[in-house]
Amino acid sequence: MRKQQTKGYPDLRERPKKQPDVLFEEALTYLKAGGFRLTKPREVIVRAAVSFAEPFHAEDLLAKARQLDPEISLATIYRTLPMLLDSHLIREVELNREHRYYEVNREQSPAAFHIICADCEQVIQVQDECIMLRERFLANSLGFKPLKLNVRIEANCLDLHEKGTCERRAKVTIASAAPA
Known part of the structure; x- marks a missing residue:
């Protein structure tokens, strides 16, 4: 179940085009404001997600996250994706029927x-x-x-x-x- 945005959360859609490090920091700010624990796996997944320049699916995110931490699991990826969607750090894009694809919201x-x-x-x-x-x-x-x-x-x-x-x-x- 996704946590709903409430007052106090930064709206990550409202920003000019930004680099991965800035997006990473904004995502961490969102997670803190939303009351989410900043676990190492979540930080790794956020860092991996913001590094994509093109659309990706969960398995792509897993592969990139495992380059940073081999212990990351696909279940952790799937549990973290709703938080990334709610923060507007990423958005779902419909590219094919086999996978759900996501892309980083680099700009409004x-x-x-x-x-x-x-x-x-x-x-x-x-x-x-x-x-x-x-x-x-x-x-x-x-x-x-x-x-x-x-x-x-x-x-x-x-x-x-x-x-x-x-x-x-x-x-x-x-x-x-x-x-x-």
């Missing part, structure tokens, strides 16, 4: 969404300055206040189908959909 804006290549399953994170404005306007016009936006586009690679090769197959790229 711009909003990011993902394009998943149906050919090679590469994940491309796209940042769009306008998506937050569009979704907020749409929700408000219908009488709602948006809490979460999750955009996932599954697509075929045009280069692969037209040229037979795709430069993106070897790496995850970050594209910007912001106007030039």
